[in-house]
Amino acid sequence: MPSPYLVILAQQEADEGLSATTAVGWTVFGLIIIAFVVAVVLNTLRGRKEVGAELELAANRKPYLSDEELEGKKLDRTLGVGLVTLGIIGVTLPLYWLGEPGRQEEAVVVFDESFVRRGTALYVEACADCHGPAAVGGVAETPLLNDRGEFVELVAWQSPALDTVLYRYSREEVFEILQWGRPQSPMPAWGELGGGPWTDQQLWNVIDYLESIQLPASEVRDQVAAELERTCDAGDDGVCAPGMEYETEGEALFNMGLTGGFAGGAFSCGRCHTNGWSWGDPGLPGGGFLGPSLRGGSVIRQFPSVQSQIDFIAEGAQRGQPYGVGGTAFDGTMPGYGINPNAADDGSRMSEDQVMYTDEQIRAVVEYERSL
Ligand code: HEC
Ligand code: HEC
Structure with a gap:
């Protein structure tokens, strides 16, 4: 069920179809038409009266003002009007210029808001059933x-x-995921290229909505810490307290959300690297599914040094780019856990501390993977 808040937003979007601007536009248009008709009628009437009159005195032949009059008051008045007009331009132009940056900023904000509003409606309609209300x-x-x-x-x-x-993904990577969907998973394609129903503009609107609801970094840190405490409760050595669900903090991170459904598994590695993980029937941990198998020393061959593997997990894969000793990222599905790819963009709402894992957590999960 979409939350009532989102439904209200969606409704507002629909109500705004006939906006105040449109109404004003139509009124002005109507007035212009009326004025035009009146002018045509008056003109025609005046024209009729003068039939035949041009024989005695053509319309342009009435006597005009004398030189004295022209160069006296008349000239003064015309010059005066010119001066006043110049004064008005001289004052208003700088004023307009001063206000312009503010007006432009305001326009960007209004644009942003309307994109987010459209994206909200699209999200409620198409994504909320699977990804939850407010994308939780x-x-x-x-x-x-x-x-x-x-x-x-x-x-x-x-x-x-x-x-x-x-x-974990750049805006462009999310765009690609939406465009094509995620094969071998229930995530459908939404873009035209992938055979979906939406235009590129609609995809970007949904991404704008998602950007507007990204959680603050501190909230994410707290949520992850609480979930780790529930399933592992590790000491400084990264070993879980006795009787806990997992043996090490790395294992708990790798499987975060497997039991209890924390964040729909968003923080786990198992959803892509363990067959059956996503529907609660996991096979061999790290045995491979959407992502390659991590077992039998394969990650140690791919990343001979621990640090190189940490760097890879922090940044994630980039479409078509080589990684490790002999890896080539297919489409950049592997997310980044320690570097926010959007924070560097000018105008982004994202900041550098908005990352999936802390440095210690990345190290813990890397150690776990190297033990598989
Ligand atoms: C039928 C259910 C369903 C619908 C509808 C759906 N998704 Fe998904 N989506 C999924 C599932 C399941 C995954 C995870 C697939 C996997 O990797 O196991 C996913 C993955 C994603 C991902 C990748 C996230 C990640 O961390 O791997 C994004 C982004 C995404 N969906 C966005 C959307 C958006 C936006 C919409 C609406 C336009 C949408 N989805 C509609 C089921 C759905
Ligand atoms: C959304 C799916 C997804 C998630 C989640 C995911 N991975 Fe991956 N992973 C991949 C894919 C796909 C590749 C292959 C590179 C590519 O095409 O992006 C990969 C590659 C790797 C590799 C390199 C393996 C090799 O031998 O080449 C390692 C190591 C790895 N992932 C570790 C992790 C860890 C650790 C996590 C959790 C913190 C994780 N992955 C979460 C999809 C995922």
Whole structure:
């Protein structure tokens, strides 16, 4: 269910169809038409009276003012009017110029707001069912098929929270995901190129909406810390307290949200690197699914030094770029956990401290992966 707040926003958008500006526009248009008709009628009437009169005195032949009159009061008045007009221009032009930057900024804000408002309506309509109201994460009811395409069972596939999606992906990467959807998952294609129903403009509107609801960094830190405490409660050595769900903090991070559905699994690695993770039936941890297998020493071969692997996890993969010893990122699906890719953009609402994991958390998950 979309939240009432979002529904209200969506409704406002619809109500604004006939805006005040449009009404004023039509009124002015009407007045112009009326004035035009009146002018034509008056002109025609006046014309009729003069039929035949031009034989005695053509209209332009009435006697005009004398030189004295022309060069006296008349000239003074004309010059006076000119001076006053110049004065008005001289004062108002700088005033207008002074106000212009403010007007432009205001226009950008209004633009931004209307994009966000449109994006909100689109989100409620198309995404909220799976990703949850206000993008806090949810589940997608998905029919699971076997290799031969036969129905096996209906599963609840975790859909990641998107109120942190610009922590881990750049706006352009999110655009690509929306354009093409995510093959082998319930995430459909929305863009025209991927066979979806939306224009590029609509995709950007939804991204603007998502940008407007990204959580503050401190809130994310607190949420993740609370979830880690619930499943691991590690000491300084990164080993979980006895009787906890996981053995190490790295393992808890890797699987964050597997039980309890925290943020729709948005913070986990398992949703892409462990088969069955997303629908609560995980196979071998790190055995590979949308992302490659991380088992049997493969990450140690790919990243001989711990630091190079930490750097990769922090930045994520970039479409078509090489990484590690012999890796090439296919489409940049692997998110970045320690560097916000949007913070550097001028005009972005995102800041550098809005990242998925702290440095210690990245180190913990890297250690866990190297033990697989
Ligand atoms: C039928 C359910 C469904 C709908 C509808 C849906 N999504 Fe998704 N989406 C998913 C699932 C499931 C995933 C995660 C797939 C995976 O990697 O396991 C996902 C992944 C994503 C991702 C990648 C996030 C990440 O961290 O991997 C983005 C961005 C996204 N969706 C945005 C949207 C937007 C915006 C809409 C609406 C236009 C939308 N989705 C509609 C189910 C859905
Ligand atoms: C949304 C899916 C997704 C998530 C979530 C994800 N990965 Fe990945 N990962 C990938 C993909 C796909 C690749 C392959 C590179 C590419 O095409 O982007 C990859 C590559 C890797 C590699 C390189 C493996 C190799 O041998 O080449 C490592 C290591 C890795 N991921 C670790 C992690 C860790 C740690 C996390 C969690 C903090 C994580 N991944 C979360 C999709 C994901």
